[in-house]
Amino acid sequence: MNRPTSPVETVIAAARGFLGDRLSTNASIREQHSKGEDANPPVLPDAVAFVENTEEVSKLLALCNAHGVPVTPFGAGTSLEGHVVPVRRGISLDLSRMNAVLEVNAEDMDCLIEPGVTRHQLNDYLRDQGLFFPVDPGAHCTIGGMVATRASGTNAVRYGTMREATLGLEVVLADGRVIRTGGRTRKSANGYDLTRLFVGSEGTLGVVTKIRLRLHGIPEATSAAVCQFDSLEAAVETTIMVMQAGIPVARIELADEDQMRASIAYSKLDFAPLPTLFLEFHGSPAGVQEQATAVEAIATEMGGRGFAWAEDAEARGRLWKARHDAWWAANALYPGCRGITTDVCVPISRLAEAIIGAKQDAVAAGQNTCIVGHVGDGNFHVVILFPEGDPTGLERAWDLDRAIVARGLALGGTCSGEHGIGLGKRQFLAQEHGPEVLEVMRDLKATLDPKGILNPGKLFPD
Numbered sequence: 001m002n003r004p005t006s007p008v009e010t011v012i013a014a015a016r017g018f019l020g021d022r023l024s025t026n027a028s029i030r031e032q033h034s035k036g037e038d039a040n041p042p043v044l045p046d047a048v049a050f051v052e053n054t055e056e057v058s059k060l061l062a063l064c065n066a067h068g069v070p071v072t073p074f075g076a077g078t079s080l081e082g083h084v085v086p087v088r089r090g091i092s093l094d095l096s097r098m099n100a101v102l103e104v105n106a107e108d109m110d111c112l113i114e115p116g117v118t119r120h121q122l123n124d125y126l127r128d129q130g131l132f133f134p135v136d137p138g139a140h141c142t143i144g145g146m147v148a149t150r151a152s153g154t155n156a157v158r159y160g161t162m163r164e165a166t167l168g169l170e171v172v173l174a175d176g177r178v179i180r181t182g183g184r185t186r187k188s189a190n191g192y193d194l195t196r197l198f199v200g201s202e203g204t205l206g207v208v209t210k211i212r213l214r215l216h217g218i219p220e221a222t223s224a225a226v227c228q229f230d231s232l233e234a235a236v237e238t239t240i241m242v243m244q245a246g247i248p249v250a251r252i253e254l255a256d257e258d259q260m261r262a263s264i265a266y267s268k269l270d271f272a273p274l275p276t277l278f279l280e281f282h283g284s285p286a287g288v289q290e291q292a293t294a295v296e297a298i299a300t301e302m303g304g305r306g307f308a309w310a311e312d313a314e315a316r317g318r319l320w321k322a323r324h325d326a327w328w329a330a331n332a333l334y335p336g337c338r339g340i341t342t343d344v345c346v347p348i349s350r351l352a353e354a355i356i357g358a359k360q361d362a363v364a365a366g367q368n369t370c371i372v373g374h375v376g377d378g379n380f381h382v383v384i385l386f387p388e389g390d391p392t393g394l395e396r397a398w399d400l401d402r403a404i405v406a407r408g409l410a411l412g413g414t415c416s417g418e419h420g421i422g423l424g425k426r427q428f429l430a431q432e433h434g435p436e437v438l439e440v441m442r443d444l445k446a447t448l449d450p451k452g453i454l455n456p457g458k459l460f461p462d
Contacts, residue, residue: 007067007068007069008046008047008067008069008089008090008091010067011063011064011067011069011091012025012046012047014063015047015049015059015060015063015091018056018059019049019050019051019056019060022049022050022051022052023047023048023049023050024047024048024049024050025046025047025048026048027044029048030044030045030046030047030048030092031044032048032077033045033048033074033077033084033086033092033094034085034086035077035082035084035085036077036078036079036080036081036082036083036084036085037077037078037079037080037139037327038079038080038081038082038085038340038422038423038424039338039339039340039394039397040082040085040423040424041085042085043085043086043087043089044086044089045072045086045089045090045091045092046089046090046091047091047092048074048091048092048094049091049092049093049094050094050096050097051093051094051095051097051098052097052098053098053209054170054172054178054209054210057093057095057172057207057209058172058176058177058178059176060091060093061172061173061174061175061176061207061453062175062176063176064090064091064453065174065175065176065451065453068451068453069090069091069453070086070088070089070090070091070453070454070455070456071090071091071093071207071453071454071455072084072085072086072090072091072092072093072203072455073093073095073144073148073203073207073455074092074093074094074095074096075095075096075115075116075141075142075144075145075148076096076118076139076140076141076142076145078139078140078141078145079145079149079419079420079422080341080343080419080424081149081343081416081419081420081421081422081423081424081425082422082423082424082458083145083148083149083202083203083420083422083423083455083458085422085423087423087456087457087458088456088457090453093207095114095115095116095142095144095207095209096116096142097116098114098115098116098144098209099114099116099117099118099121099142100113100114100117101113101114101117101121101122101125102114102210104125104126104129104131104215105184106129106130106131108184109131109214109215109216109217110167110184110212110213110214110215111126111133111212111213111215112210112211112212112213113143113210113211113213114144114209114210114211115142115143115144115145115147115208115209115210115211116142116144117142117143117144118140118141118142118143119133119135119136119137119141119143119146120140122143122213126215127218130217130218131215131216131217131218132215132216132217132218133165133213133215133216134155134158134159134165134216135151135152135153135155135156135159135160135161135162135165136153136154136155137151137152137153137418138153138154138323138324138326138327139324139327143211143213144208144211146162147162147166147169147198147199147208147211148200148201148202148203148208148420149162149200149202149418149419149420150162150163150199150200150418150420151418152374152377152379152417152418153374153418154251154253154280154320154323154324154374155250155251156374156376156377156379156418157243157249157250157251157252157374157376157377158248158249158250158251158282158376159216159250161418162199162200163196163199163200164214165213165214166182166195166199166211166212166213166214167182167183167184167185167186167195167212167213167214168180168181168182168183168184168195168211168212169181169182169194169195169198169199169208169210169211169212170208170209170210170211171198171205171206171207171208171209172206172207172209173205173206173448173449174206174448174449174450174451174453174454178209179194179206180210181194181195181198182194182195182212183212184212186214197444200420202420202421202422202455202458202459203454203455203458204445204449204454204455204458204459205444205445205448205449205454206448206449206454207454219250219282219283219288220283220284220285221281221282221283221284221285221287221288222250222280222281222282222288222311222313222316223280223281223288223292223309223310223311224251224278224279224280224281224309224310224311224315224316224319224320225278225279225280225281225292225295225296225307225308225309225310226271226276226277226278226279226307226308226310226319227276227277227279227296227299227304227305227306227307227308228271228272228274228275228276228277228304228305229274229275229276229277229299229302229303229304229305230274230275230303230305231275231303232256232257232275232355232356232359232371233352233356234275234302234303234304235254235275235276235277235302235304236254236351236352236355236356236375237302237352238277238298238299238302238304239252239254239277239348239351239375239376240348240349240351240352241298241302242294242295242298242376243348243376244348245294245298247291247294247295248283248291249279249280249281249291249295249376250280250281250282251278251279251280251376252277252278252279252374252375252376253277253278253279253323253372253373253374253375253376254275254276254277254278254355254371254372254373254375254380255275255276255278255323255326255370255371255372256275256359256370256371256372257273257274257275258273258330258333258368258369258370258371259326259329259330259370259371259372259383260272260273260274260275260276261273261333262326262329262330262332262333262370263322263323263325263326263329265329265332265333266322266325266328266329266332266333267321267322267325267329269322271308274305277299277304277375278319278320278323279292279295280316280320281295292307323372326370326372326383327339327341327383329370330370330372330383330385331383331385333368333370333385334368334385334387336387336388336389337368337385337386337387337388338385338386338388339370339383339384339385339386339397340383340384340386340394340397340398340401340424341381341382341383341384341419342358342380342381342382342384342401342404342405343379343381343415343416343417343418343419343425344358344379344380344382344404344405344407344408344413344414344415344416344417345377345378345379345380345408345413345414345416345417345418346378346408346411346412346413346414347378347411347412347413348377348378350378350411350412350413351375351378351380353407353411354380354407354408354411354413355371355373355375355380357404357407358371358380358382358404358407359371359382361400361403361404361407362382362384362400365396365399365400365403367384367385367386367396367397367400368384368385369382369383369384369385369400370382370383370385371383374417374418377417378413378417379417379418382400382401382404384397384400384401385397402427405425405428409428409431409432414432415428415429415431415432416428421458421459422458422459423457423458426458426459426460426461426462427461429459429460429461430461438460438461441459441460442460445459445460
């Protein structure tokens, strides 16, 4: 009888004892877990574990830790920075079957969920209770993945990001210990804020198995509008003026003329290929009208071409679906091309310099790009499109990405407003924070994961 000859074979054999056929070495399943939506080279894990509860996660991590086998958490595979690529093989830990809404406390506006719940699933569950979860990255992602990357999205300008939305967590540490952080209260002044430590840690410090979220009441009135401009500068300056005026818009999203050309073709939009702002207003009917009137006045002053209103739910849904499909629209614009995307965020007063400079860099480099952004909080994405058949195409795209990030950092910004670091932005972490901060981060990693089994190869520069 053959015995396992390597640590990973030992782990696979032992894990089958409590996971059964939910521990898979099937080639097609491993291939599905070898990559996300990014342009990093895929890597096949040795096996994929489909866990269904905290106990199984704990047992598997303790086993992997004992044998030094890498573990890469996996949700929906929608990450854009290589977070789910198992660069050192080992086990891909699929949490998608942990998808239960465990409790909803309507009076206190909070809920407890498992990490495999998607934002769509949660909002469908909450709708009849007059509540909603506002963090909206666009992709059909799991909330566990959103916690891991400190995600935000179109509603962040009013409701905040996963940092503000997460009240508490259950986390399995590398050695299998289970801890619980935070709680149901809206504030606390005791001990280290471990919840915020794990939010945005990208699966490198522990595996999240339960999430306590802050919820919001569904607004009494909602209205959306589209406004187009003759220049990108005018659209960006309108955004800056709206935010500086303190108008509480729920969403203010930018698409440049190239992104609009892509979205018109992909989503069949009835607009011109011009720089465009997508806006949404939440509140009482009178409050929504007041907000919309104030924004329309600013946009008109900046040469905006009137508001196209979408007040009923179906029209708003079509509008925001087109905005959420911008990534796929951009990738479909040039046949034979694919994209990488920047994720720069700058102080709102420097937004025009950052975006206009990024477009000028792209033109100078001869690169096709589309710009889209959550500009109300200073966050924008440049989708850099390159021909897949060109052996130098990806590196030229990365060159442009580096130039755009460098400008963002020089303007007091960050290399990642919401996508996280993963593999794609490791080189910028030290550049943004300095070696002392990076050393503290490494110390935290060594304390919580001394054998380095949790999502190895991510966050830190080699």
